[in-house]
Amino acid sequence: MSHVRNIAQGARGFTSNAFLVEGERTVLVDAGNDFDAVSRIESAVDDLDALVLTHTHPDHVGNVGPVVEAFDVDVWGFDPDQDLVDRAIADGDEVRIGDHEHVALHTPGHKDDHLCFYSEEAGTLYAGDLVFANGGFGRTDLPEGDRATLIESVEYLLETVDDSLSAMYVGHGPAVETDPIHHVELALQSARMSA
Structure with missing residues (x-):
C-alpha cells in the first residue's frame, strides 16, 4: 500500500500541500512553494520517479525547479x-x-x-484546490477562475468517485479520511449557494 506524507507539513509561508507518495512509483503530487522541498524528500526516500501537478498556481509549483534539478524527474500536468x-x-x-x-x-x-487524480482501487483522491475539508472549494476570483465551471467540475468529480473513496488529499488544510464524499457534496452545496 502506498505511503502518503505531506512534505509541506509545518512549512511557514505561501505554500500548498505537497504529497510525497511512496510505492512502486514514488511521486510528488504538487511541489509546494517557499520551503526546502528537496531536503524533505531526501530525508524520506532515496529517489523520486515523477512530479505530478494538480495545477500551476505559484503556491503549488514554486519548488518545481529545485525538485527537478535534484531528482532529474519529468513534470506531468494538464x-x-x-x-x-x-x-x-x-x-x-x-x-x-x-x-x-x-x-x-x-x-x-x-x-x-x-x-x-482518483484511484478506485486505492480509494484515494488527490483533489488539488477543487474541494477541501468541511465543504470548502477553490477560489474563483483569480484569473481563469469561474464559479459555474467549478460547480460543473465538482459535479463531474461526484459522478466519478464512488463509495470506495476513503481518503481525500487536498491542496490546503487537512486530508479527509472520514467520509470524504460527504465533504465533496458539502463543497458542491457551498459553491452553488454562493454562486
Whole structure:
C-alpha cells in the first residue's frame, strides 16, 4: 500500500500541500512553494520517479525547479504549453501514483489546467484546490477562475468517485479520511449557494 506524507507539513509561508507518495512509483503530487522541498524528500526516500501537478498556481509549483534539478524527474500536468510541464496528462488518462493507477479528471473552475487524480482501487483522491475539508472549494476570483465551471467540475468529480473513496488529499488544510464524499457534496452545496 502506498505511503502518503505531506512534505509541506509545518512549512511557514505561501505554500500548498505537497504529497510525497511512496510505492512502486514514488511521486510528488504538487511541489509546494517557499520551503526546502528537496531536503524533505531526501530525508524520506532515496529517489523520486515523477512530479505530478494538480495545477500551476505559484503556491503549488514554486519548488518545481529545485525538485527537478535534484531528482532529474519529468513534470506531468494538464497543459504542456506551460513552461514547467514536460508531459501532458489529458482527462481520462491513467497515472501511476505510488502503487496504484489514478484516473486524471480535468476539473477547471479554479484554474483552467486543474486536475484531480482518483484511484478506485486505492480509494484515494488527490483533489488539488477543487474541494477541501468541511465543504470548502477553490477560489474563483483569480484569473481563469469561474464559479459555474467549478460547480460543473465538482459535479463531474461526484459522478466519478464512488463509495470506495476513503481518503481525500487536498491542496490546503487537512486530508479527509472520514467520509470524504460527504465533504465533496458539502463543497458542491457551498459553491452553488454562493454562486
